[in-house]
Amino acid sequence: MPSQALPGFRDFYPDELELRAHIFRTWREVARRYGFEEYDGPPLEPLDIYTAKSGAEIVGQLYTFTDKGGREVALRPEMTPTFARMVAARANGLRKPIRWFSMPQLFRYERQQRGRLREHFQLNCDLVGEPGPLADAEVIALAIDVMRAFGLTEHEVRARVSDRRVLRSLLTAAGVSEAQLGDAYQAIDKAERSRAPELAAQLHAAGLGDAAIEGVFAVAAIRGRPALEAALADSPDGGAAAPLFATLDALDAMGLGAYIDVDLSIVRGLAYYTGTVFELFDAGRTLRAICGGGRYDGLLLALGGVDLPALGFGMGDVVLAELLKDRGLAPAPAANVDVFVAAVTPEDVPHALAVAHELRDAGIACEFALGGQPLGRQLKLADARGAGRAIVIGPDDRARGEVVVRDLAGKTQAPVRRDAVLTALASGAAVAHTRSGDG
Amino acid sequence: MPSQALPGFRDFYPDELELRAHIFRTWREVARRYGFEEYDGPPLEPLDIYTAKSGAEIVGQLYTFTDKGGREVALRPEMTPTFARMVAARANGLRKPIRWFSMPQLFRYERQQRGRLREHFQLNCDLVGEPGPLADAEVIALAIDVMRAFGLTEHEVRARVSDRRVLRSLLTAAGVSEAQLGDAYQAIDKAERSRAPELAAQLHAAGLGDAAIEGVFAVAAIRGRPALEAALADSPDGGAAAPLFATLDALDAMGLGAYIDVDLSIVRGLAYYTGTVFELFDAGRTLRAICGGGRYDGLLLALGGVDLPALGFGMGDVVLAELLKDRGLAPAPAANVDVFVAAVTPEDVPHALAVAHELRDAGIACEFALGGQPLGRQLKLADARGAGRAIVIGPDDRARGEVVVRDLAGKTQAPVRRDAVLTALASGAAVAHTRSGDG
Numbered sequence: 001m002p003s004q005a006l007p008g009f010r011d012f013y014p015d016e017l018e019l020r021a022h023i024f025r026t027w028r029e030v031a032r033r034y035g036f037e038e039y040d041g042p043p044l045e046p047l048d049i050y051t052a053k054s055g056a057e058i059v060g061q062l063y064t065f066t067d068k069g070g071r072e073v074a075l076r077p078e079m080t081p082t083f084a085r086m087v088a089a090r091a092n093g094l095r096k097p098i099r100w101f102s103m104p105q106l107f108r109y110e111r112q113q114r115g116r117l118r119e120h121f122q123l124n125c126d127l128v129g130e131p132g133p134l135a136d137a138e139v140i141a142l143a144i145d146v147m148r149a150f151g152l153t154e155h156e157v158r159a160r161v162s163d164r165r166v167l168r169s170l171l172t173a174a175g176v177s178e179a180q181l182g183d184a185y186q187a188i189d190k191a192e193r194s195r196a197p198e199l200a201a202q203l204h205a206a207g208l209g210d211a212a213i214e215g216v217f218a219v220a221a222i223r224g225r226p227a228l229e230a231a232l233a234d235s236p237d238g239g240a241a242a243p244l245f246a247t248l249d250a251l252d253a254m255g256l257g258a259y260i261d262v263d264l265s266i267v268r269g270l271a272y273y274t275g276t277v278f279e280l281f282d283a284g285r286t287l288r289a290i291c292g293g294g295r296y297d298g299l300l301l302a303l304g305g306v307d308l309p310a311l312g313f314g315m316g317d318v319v320l321a322e323l324l325k326d327r328g329l330a331p332a333p334a335a336n337v338d339v340f341v342a343a344v345t346p347e348d349v350p351h352a353l354a355v356a357h358e359l360r361d362a363g364i365a366c367e368f369a370l371g372g373q374p375l376g377r378q379l380k381l382a383d384a385r386g387a388g389r390a391i392v393i394g395p396d397d398r399a400r401g402e403v404v405v406r407d408l409a410g411k412t413q414a415p416v417r418r419d420a421v422l423t424a425l426a427s428g429a430a431v432a433h434t435r436s437g438d439g
Numbered sequence: 440m441p442s443q444a445l446p447g448f449r450d451f452y453p454d455e456l457e458l459r460a461h462i463f464r465t466w467r468e469v470a471r472r473y474g475f476e477e478y479d480g481p482p483l484e485p486l487d488i489y490t491a492k493s494g495a496e497i498v499g500q501l502y503t504f505t506d507k508g509g510r511e512v513a514l515r516p517e518m519t520p521t522f523a524r525m526v527a528a529r530a531n532g533l534r535k536p537i538r539w540f541s542m543p544q545l546f547r548y549e550r551q552q553r554g555r556l557r558e559h560f561q562l563n564c565d566l567v568g569e570p571g572p573l574a575d576a577e578v579i580a581l582a583i584d585v586m587r588a589f590g591l592t593e594h595e596v597r598a599r600v601s602d603r604r605v606l607r608s609l610l611t612a613a614g615v616s617e618a619q620l621g622d623a624y625q626a627i628d629k630a631e632r633s634r635a636p637e638l639a640a641q642l643h644a645a646g647l648g649d650a651a652i653e654g655v656f657a658v659a660a661i662r663g664r665p666a667l668e669a670a671l672a673d674s675p676d677g678g679a680a681a682p683l684f685a686t687l688d689a690l691d692a693m694g695l696g697a698y699i700d701v702d703l704s705i706v707r708g709l710a711y712y713t714g715t716v717f718e719l720f721d722a723g724r725t726l727r728a729i730c731g732g733g734r735y736d737g738l739l740l741a742l743g744g745v746d747l748p749a750l751g752f753g754m755g756d757v758v759l760a761e762l763l764k765d766r767g768l769a770p771a772p773a774a775n776v777d778v779f780v781a782a783v784t785p786e787d788v789p790h791a792l793a794v795a796h797e798l799r800d801a802g803i804a805c806e807f808a809l810g811g812q813p814l815g816r817q818l819k820l821a822d823a824r825g826a827g828r829a830i831v832i833g834p835d836d837r838a839r840g841e842v843v844v845r846d847l848a849g850k851t852q853a854p855v856r857r858d859a860v861l862t863a864l865a866s867g868a869a870v871a872h873t874r875s876g877d878g
Contacts, residue, residue, distance in 0.1 A: 003528050006512060011479035011525050014539065033799040035776040035806035035824060038456050042448035042558065043482060043544065044502075044514070062484075065504035068548050073445060075483070086450050089442055095823050098773075100453065109507050119481065127809075134788070134809040145799065226570060253789035254796040318838050324781060336538075337474040339831065343583050349573070351694035357693040360472040360584065367474035370536060370566075370573040 008118030015333060019324070020121070020351075022331045023317050024103060027123045030146045031101040033328035034138070036125055041082035043107075047072035049081040052303065057132050061108040063118070074108035079124040079314070081303055087128060088304025096129030096308075117318060125293075126312030133243040136276040136295060136311060137250030143280055143291050143313050144251075144259045150320075151329045157290065161248070161278045164294075167219060167264060169240035174215020180206055184216050185267045191220040192265055222264040245277060272299045276311065280350055282323050290323065291315035302425065333358060335386025339425065340408075341368040342378040344394030352393050355403065355421060363423055382408060391421065447557030454772060458763070459560070461770045462756050463542060466562040469585045472539040475564055475576070478539050482546075486511035488520040491742065500547040502557070514546035518563040518753070520742055526567060527743025535568030535747075556757060565737065565751030566730075572682040574644060575715040575750060576689030576732060582719055582730050582752050583690075583698045589759075590768045595774035596729065599702035600687070600717045603733075606658060606706060609670060612653020619645055623655050625704045630659040631704060650876035662704040686715060707731055711738045715750065721762050729762065730754035774825025777862065779809040779847075781817040783833030791832050794842065798830075801861055821847060831858065 005011050005167040012020055028038065047064050053108060063075035075080060079102055087098060099185060102124045109118060125142055127135050140159060147157045167188070176184045183206035187199045196217065203213045222228050225248065232238045244262075251257055266278040275295035282290065293313025301307045324330045339359055343352040352368050359366045375392070381391045392404040397415065405424055406413035416424040444450050451459055467477065486503055502514035503784040515521060518541055526537060541563045548557060564581055566574050579598060586596045606627070607620060615623045622645035626638045635656065642652045661667050665688065671677045683701075690696055707716045714734030721729065732752025740746040763769045778798055791807050798805045806824055808817040814831070821829045831843040836854065844863055845852035855863040 003524060005481045005524075006483060006485060006506075007508075009483060009519075011481070012479040013525065013529070014478050017479055021477065029802075033802065033804050035777060035804055038460065039453050040451040040456055040459075042444050042450070044448060044546075044558075046445060063506070065506075067445075067502070067504075067718035068550065069446075071445065085442060085444075086452065089450075090452070095820070099806070107483075111507065119483075130809040132810050134792075135487050137792075138809060141796070210742060211841075217753035249789070250792055253792040255793065256796075336476060347604075350688070353573075353576075353689055353692040354694065357580070357695075363468075363472065365474055367538070370569045370577060371571050381534070384443065 006118075008116065010117065010119070017320055018334060019330050020317060023320060023324075024121075024151045027101075027103055027315075030142065030149050031123075031125060033140045033145070034099065034125075036099040036101040036142070037386070039083075039086065039102050041076075041079070041086060041102070042106065043076055043105060044073050045082060046075050048055045048075045049085065049303070050074055050077060052081075061110050063107040063109045076104060077106055077108050079104050079106070080126075080299070080312075083124065083126055084300050084303035085240055087300060087308070088160060088306045091304075091306040091308065093163045097135065098126070098128040100128075101125045121317040123315040124312060126199065126310060128308050128310040131297065131309040133246035134250055134277075135309075136243070136247040137254065139293065139311050139313060140247070140260075140276075140278055141251060141254050141256055143278075143315065144256050144292070146315065147259075147280065147290075150324060152323070152327065154258040154326060156283050157280055158261050159259045159278055159280050160266045161244070161276065162262070162264050162266040163241065163244040163276050164243055164267065164273050165275055166232075166241045167267060169237040170219045170222075170235060170264075171216065171238065173235045174219065175212035176208060176216065180208055180212075182271070183208070187216055188220040188265055189267045189269060219403070221260065221267045228264065247388065248283050268294055272296045272302075274298060278313070280315070287322055290319050294311065302356075333386075335365075335388065337367045337385050337387045338389070339364055339366045339367060340378070340382030340385060340387040340390045342375055342382065342392045343368070344375055344388055344392065346372060347395065348393045348398065351398060352391075355391055355393065355418075356423065359425070364425065371401050379406075379408070380389040389425070445557075447555065449556065449558070457773060458760055458769050459756065462759060462763075463560075465588045466540075466542055466585060466754075469581065469588050470562075470564060472584070473564075473581045475538040475540040475581070478522075478525065478541050479543065480515070480525060480541070482515055482544060483512050484515050484521060486513045488524060488742070489513055489516060491520075497809040500549050500630065502546040502548045515543060516545055516547050518543050518545070518561065519565075519751075521737070522563065522565055523739050523742035524712050524765065526739060526747070527745045530743075530745040530747065531840040536574065536760040537565070537567040539567075540865045560756040562754040563751060565749060567747050570736065570748040572685035572715075573689055574748075575682070575686040576693065578732065578750050578752060579686070579699075579715075579717055580690060580695055581692050582717070582732070582754065583695050585754065586698075586729075591762070591766065593697040595697065595722050595762075595766060596719055597722050598698045598717055598719050599700045599705045600715065601701070601703050602680065602683040602715050603706065603712050604714055605667070605671075605680045605683055606703060608676040609658045609661075609674060609703075610655065612674045612676065615647060615655065616858035619647055619651075621710070622647070626655055627659040627704055627767060628706045628708060630656070635647070659704045662701065664701045667701050667703065683715065705821065707733055711735045711741075713737060717752070719754075726758050726761055729758050732803065772825075774804075774827065776804040776806045776824050777827050777828070778803055778805045779817070779821030779824060779829045780805060781814055781821065781829055781831045782807070783814055783831065785811060786834065787832045787837065790837060791830075792814070794830055794832065794857075798864070803864065818845075818847070828864070 001150050065256050067073050105119055105121050107119050127139050144159055187203050200213050222231055232241055266279055267279055273294040274297045277294035279289045280291040290315055295311035296307040302309050341352045341356045343349045347367050356366050390406045397403050402415045403418055404413050405416045504510050518811050544558055544560050546558050566578050583598055610623050626642050639652050661670055672678055705716055705718055712733040713736045716733035718728045719730040730752055734750035736748040738750050780791045780795045782788045796807050829845045836842050840857050841854045843852050844855045
């Protein structure tokens with residue numbers, strides 16, 4: 001028998017699933033506060049919804065195959081084509097702006113990448129039907145508020161924000177032609193990770209002159225709103241940054257300005273972004289991006305045939321989980337049950353079952369021993385499960401119409417009337433008049 | 440562009456996802472009450488973990504392909520082999536009994552089945568390490584309590600329970616040989632859906648004599664505990680039903696006896712069951728089984744190499760969703776947001792953003808208009824989102840240090856101090872001293 005999952009796929013044992021569940025719950029909770037509705041699509045889709053799009057980076061890494069019906073299919077590498085298909089199919093009936101989120105598992109097949117995962121989960125939040133800068137602020141704020149909900153402050157996470165409209169304006173002013181913009185974006189995207197002479201050579205090969213190349217580097221180096229304002233003051237199209245500044249002002253009004261770094265080295269790899277682009281990073285930049293997104297006003301028309309402005313972001317679970325563990329923000333292991341019900345003799349078992357079921361009906365997580373173990377072993381299991389309290393049912397207790405409620409941490413216990421067990425557990429009264437137990 | 444998902448795959452629009460989320464939440468909540476921990480595995484697994492097992496029914500319907508690394512892989516058709524692999528890998532370190540659940544999406548590829556789905560979600564609950572009848576009661580009780588949590592009573596759902604040990608004993612006594620048991624189980628499994636002469640002919644072909652064939656039909660017709668007790672009274676191995684009866688007694692003690700039908704026509708299709716077997720059906724039997732499971736004491740040894748007794752069940756989302764919709768038990772459509780924040784003039788927008796963010800930080804779902812719409816259109820959007828209240832912020836209100844809280848259902852409104860908005864929303868006080876508004 002194979003004793004392992006496929007390379008790049010994760011097993012989630014309960015202790016590992018706990019962190020994943022914490023991430024999912026937090027994603028859902030913050031999206032809900034923003035009025036975003038959850039949707040989902042199939043993990044398997046027709047191949048051509050991915051190849052139709054320009055994201056060349058993704059197409060080479062597709063998990064693709066031919067199904068038994070002869071269809072070319074792929075395990076979804078990203079959610080946007082599914083999202084575009086679904087929005088397009090009901091575009092007229094959906095109230096704008098559309099605020100949707102999803103938490104798909106995504107797949108990619110990269111060769112020769114030892115240790116890299118071939119699947120991950122990704123929060124996708126998209127807002128459709130609103131071209132103005134408040135929508136951009138709303139989506140960036142949602143991403144930041146997810147960080148805040150995890151307990152990550154502006155000292156731990158930074159939102160680096162730029163705008164393709166601003167980049168275009170500044171680059172054009174520096175002498176970059178329309179046809180060379182793509183090469184300039186690529187160079188800016190690589191500016192942090194590559195050596196300048198290499199990038200300059202590539203730009204030169206793309207036909208840029210020395211002044212334009214210098215302009216590209218100057219734009220990529222702009223950090224902070226004052227520096228951007230200064231650069232724009234020399235620019236013929238000083239209004240290109242108006243939407244970006246309106247977005248930044250809105251984020252300030254929301255109280256989130258402290259998280260924001262204006263950073264013109266951010267362009268995002270994908271060709272389809274048309275306006276605001278942003279990425280979230282850990283402040284020390286020791287990890288990959290936590291989240292990336294932006295405005296893609298032409299994409300729904302290209303993918304789904306409906307002309308609606310849109311923007312959104314994707315946030316993966318892997319980098320986020322690393323960061324949370326690193327910062328001590330992963331949740332502490334939870335107890336399996338609140339209460340353990342123990343039966344002293346076999347005759348007590350039906351009574352234990354009745355009590356356990358009563359507790360469960362009241363929403364209390366509860367377990368009992370299934371194999372007729374002696375009381376000591378039952379209480380050991382109770383401890384192992386992290387139960388805060390045990391209810392012990394023995395013949396003498398039953399004769400008195402009582403059970404014993406034992407506080408497993410404090411090693412104290414008290415008798416409680418059988419018909420008052422729920423009340424006692426809810427009020428904690430059982431512990432209030434405890435007498436010392438021997439554990 | 441393809442405007443549809445692949446055949447047999449579902450898109451979940453927000454209104455459809457709401458029912459799925461209700462099902463998932465309820466599954467998780469009831470499993471939690473029973474002290475079950477959630478796990479998950481990969482949706483893609485090595486093919487041989489499925490072909491190694493005897494479930495021939497499943498193997499013919501696998502969604503299988505060769506990956507780019509030359510591995511034979513399959514989209515998981517069931518969770519048990521993944522579960523067995525995971526338990527086996529850490530068997531020594533896991534505290535018994537292991538109580539685990541998962542909610543995987545499962546896949547199958549059936550040709551020629553128009554309208555049938557090729558994916559569904561399934562709650563899998565398994566309990567490992569306990570051979571006794573209380574474990575069986577625990578697992579059946581969990582399945583029934585899931586039904587109860589959905590609001591389904593014993594008049595709407597029935598748990599049909601049998602036991603392979605009892606079947607084997609009765610069939611052997613009727614003259615069925617060990618080698619013929621599999622054929623007899625198959626005939627019993629089909630007894631409700633096939634014509635008797637056909638089944639008799641198949642049993643005859645398998646070598647059963649007339650008396651044995653009559654015995655098979657007689658066993659398949661046993662309904663209710665008294666009828667089973669009567670049949671066992673004539674049987675040489677009257678004790679074969681002791682575990683089943685202990686399980687039934689435990690379910691009575693839990694208060695769930697009213698849901699149980701002893702029904703010896705239940706055997707379950709898969710070969711690996713060794714003891715209790717059960718299925719949940721809608722009382723009118725108009726739908727397929729809601730849930731099926733049983734004890735499979737030899738399977739973990741066969742699949743994972745660890746010899747541990749185990750039992751569990753699988754409950755799909757599709758039949759369950761049909762039943763809930765049919766009985767009016769699907770949740771009512773939820774509002775997108777609790778509160779809508781409206782700005783009267785552009786100058787009010789930053790204040791609206793601040794209020795909205797304050798509410799969201801307090802966990803209140805909240806939306807505002809992104810495009811500078813007139814107040815009337817903002818309130819129309821608020822209505823469309825199902826917001827119970829709107830907070831209207833205008834210049835005059837701001838000058839007084841106030842906002843207006845409007846009850847959108849009651850069409851009433853009241854001024855509230857800006858710094859008391861949260862308190863007012865929490866207490867509902869804003870509605871208490873309302874004056875009539877014009878909507």
